[in-house]
Amino acid sequence: MSQPSVWYELISVCPHTKARRGRLHTPHGTVETPAFMPVGTQGSVKTVSAEDLELMGFEQILSNTYHLSLRPTGDRLEKLGGLHKFMGWMGSILTDSGGYQVMSLSNMRDMKEEGVTFKSHLDGRQMFLSPEKSIQLQKQYGVDISMCLDECPPYPCSREEAATAMERTHRWAHRNLEARTEGQAVFGIVQGGVHMDLRTESAGYMSALPFEGFAVGGVSVGEPSEMQYPVVTHTAPLLPADKVRYLMGVGHPADILHAVSSGIDLFDCVLPTRMARHHALYTLQGRANISNKKWEEHDGPVDEDSVFPPLERYSAAYLKHLFKANEPLGPRLASLHNLWFYGRLMREIRDAIETQSWPELMARYAKA
Amino acid sequence: MSQPSVWYELISVCPHTKARRGRLHTPHGTVETPAFMPVGTQGSVKTVSAEDLELMGFEQILSNTYHLSLRPTGDRLEKLGGLHKFMGWMGSILTDSGGYQVMSLSNMRDMKEEGVTFKSHLDGRQMFLSPEKSIQLQKQYGVDISMCLDECPPYPCSREEAATAMERTHRWAHRNLEARTEGQAVFGIVQGGVHMDLRTESAGYMSALPFEGFAVGGVSVGEPSEMQYPVVTHTAPLLPADKVRYLMGVGHPADILHAVSSGIDLFDCVLPTRMARHHALYTLQGRANISNKKWEEHDGPVDEDSVFPPLERYSAAYLKHLFKANEPLGPRLASLHNLWFYGRLMREIRDAIETQSWPELMARYAKA
Numbered sequence: 253m254s255q256p257s258v259w260y261e262l263i264s265v266c267p268h269t270k271a272r273r274g275r276l277h278t279p280h281g282t283v284e285t286p287a288f289m290p291v292g293t294q295g296s297v298k299t300v301s302a303e304d305l306e307l308m309g310f311e312q313i314l315s316n317t318y319h320l321s322l323r324p325t326g327d328r329l330e331k332l333g334g335l336h337k338f339m340g341w342m343g344s345i346l347t348d349s350g351g352y353q354v355m356s357l358s359n360m361r362d363m364k365e366e367g368v369t370f371k372s373h374l375d376g377r378q379m380f381l382s383p384e385k386s387i388q389l390q391k392q393y394g395v396d397i398s399m400c401l402d403e404c405p406p407y408p409c410s411r412e413e414a415a416t417a418m419e420r421t422h423r424w425a426h427r428n429l430e431a432r433t434e435g436q437a438v439f440g441i442v443q444g445g446v447h448m449d450l451r452t453e454s455a456g457y458m459s460a461l462p463f464e465g466f467a468v469g470g471v472s473v474g475e476p477s478e479m480q481y482p483v484v485t486h487t488a489p490l491l492p493a494d495k496v497r498y499l500m501g502v503g504h505p506a507d508i509l510h511a512v513s514s515g516i517d518l519f520d521c522v523l524p525t526r527m528a529r530h531h532a533l534y535t536l537q538g539r540a541n542i543s544n545k546k547w548e549e550h551d552g553p554v555d556e557d558s559v560f561p562p563l564e565r566y567s568a569a570y571l572k573h574l575f576k577a578n579e580p581l582g583p584r585l586a587s588l589h590n591l592w593f594y595g596r597l598m599r600e601i602r603d604a605i606e607t608q609s610w611p612e613l614m615a616r617y618a619k620a
Numbered sequence: 621m622s623q624p625s626v627w628y629e630l631i632s633v634c635p636h637t638k639a640r641r642g643r644l645h646t647p648h649g650t651v652e653t654p655a656f657m658p659v660g661t662q663g664s665v666k667t668v669s670a671e672d673l674e675l676m677g678f679e680q681i682l683s684n685t686y687h688l689s690l691r692p693t694g695d696r697l698e699k700l701g702g703l704h705k706f707m708g709w710m711g712s713i714l715t716d717s718g719g720y721q722v723m724s725l726s727n728m729r730d731m732k733e734e735g736v737t738f739k740s741h742l743d744g745r746q747m748f749l750s751p752e753k754s755i756q757l758q759k760q761y762g763v764d765i766s767m768c769l770d771e772c773p774p775y776p777c778s779r780e781e782a783a784t785a786m787e788r789t790h791r792w793a794h795r796n797l798e799a800r801t802e803g804q805a806v807f808g809i810v811q812g813g814v815h816m817d818l819r820t821e822s823a824g825y826m827s828a829l830p831f832e833g834f835a836v837g838g839v840s841v842g843e844p845s846e847m848q849y850p851v852v853t854h855t856a857p858l859l860p861a862d863k864v865r866y867l868m869g870v871g872h873p874a875d876i877l878h879a880v881s882s883g884i885d886l887f888d889c890v891l892p893t894r895m896a897r898h899h900a901l902y903t904l905q906g907r908a909n910i911s912n913k914k915w916e917e918h919d920g921p922v923d924e925d926s927v928f929p930p931l932e933r934y935s936a937a938y939l940k941h942l943f944k945a946n947e948p949l950g951p952r953l954a955s956l957h958n959l960w961f962y963g964r965l966m967r968e969i970r971d972a973i974e975t976q977s978w979p980e981l982m983a984r985y986a987k988a
Contacts (some may be wrong), residue, residue: 295945296945301934323944324941332919570663577662
């Protein structure tokens, strides 16, 4: 078998934790891990452009199969040369399978073994998604990494529902793999809810299949972090050490630090851009609400230690003014700030593993 | 008398028209004229930042005294070190006087000789604007150029109304000048509506006063271009040749070309950014509606000859998608495109005057 298009290289392991320093090799470049993927739901990371992402040092982003299938559609993206060319991003791209959005966004859906029939949240048009269809769409997008279509149960759900969704996810895993075409990388997804025995079973089942990487799914679906952390701690080490490990949809900086220390390599989350649009700036001192009156005449950054250098010229007072005046530059500057904060967090995580200084890193981000 | 803080240097005159190539020297740098000022109404040119404006080569922007007086307020801007520092823009800034917004935005107003009492369009708070107050606010903002408070009558208005507004503008001109403080540049404004004899009278009256520059006001207030052009053609040459000439609120590329050929040096207009938010891109082939179905699979720019180099990677199909999907990146990329188009127009205007190739320039922009 030839070298797969996507493969993981383990560089070193943290002496204090299970954190791994590695590299994910993809057709669109190497991703230094642990890594965070900004989320470009509809082929655009909200308010920022491809060159902004390059400037901030990101190497891989996530986009959403469900949204792209509605517009511009898989056929059109294929015709236009794929998602990379379409959005002007020449770094690596991973797309989710669409399963999560079908569950969370569409009102009417009919889940069967063959696949799920649902109505578009945009125009009510009836659509159908199956493992084969999801893999085919992601192939049309031309992304570096496609995700398996899984069944992701909401939280809370009964043990029986979690088991049923897990079992369907396992059966569908084979169909995802069979639908895969030459050179297309597919990651498997572990389910099992908050039940450790199901997680053990799912990790074991998936690990035996020839995926290029493995994700922990069904996390960050509404459960409190005291339930999320044990699932991550339990599941991550059960995944193959020679493949990349991806925790879907996570999360807050503290969640990422926890998951990395459990052995997770890859993250995506809408928080930095969504929080930015809701006036919240990440800093080493915690999240700051830029609309708070206290910034009104603050002639400096919100946190001296959390300044994205190109934004140095903008004071907290200016940012607060932009939000108050509904200027579109406000959400943009805040998004750049937050994405840069996440990018820096990941760089410092990688450094801390290499320099064996994990405790110092945890102390630095203790309030973040 | 010492060198004024703002002065105009005439370099050459077009052999084909009355167009002037010059330089406007200001405390925050030299502005090559003819020049276009992007409009940053509330201390932000919508969707773009100070470094974007630098990248596009702009040297002077306009901001609005009325809006800034409501928020962040003159007192706060002064406390924070002025508008340049506040918005991170180290180029030159001109502010209008607030008179136009008082007329166009506030519902309740009471115009008296002393000044105008009006209600804020934001919260209904009662405010007062007079020549002295306007000049004081612009001083607090710390801008390079302040404009006289004038009375700008709407279109249409009777000859009598135009004359009355002009006469008040003349009386107020003295109060504007008396309120001026050391080192503060103030431009006078010529009124007179569409009446050539009033324009002659107003230009003569204003030209005799010690302003650092002169504006043609009361244009672009709703009148058709067949009425705007004669006013500009008539008035511009009546203004002192050794001072800069500014046509307020104009306009379309064709309007700018016409006004430059009449001897105007300075322009401001919301069109490039406003049109961008309404899906319209300026090109040498005319304005293109990016939401038109024909761009859906157009894998290239809207106009090969109108591409802002940093946006080269984005196709018309991508831009159309961004607007359709309500992605905030759409208005931003369109604004950058349009502002760059205007910036390039002005560069090519300056080149055409220098190289005596005005007819070729007019041919190039014939459809724009």
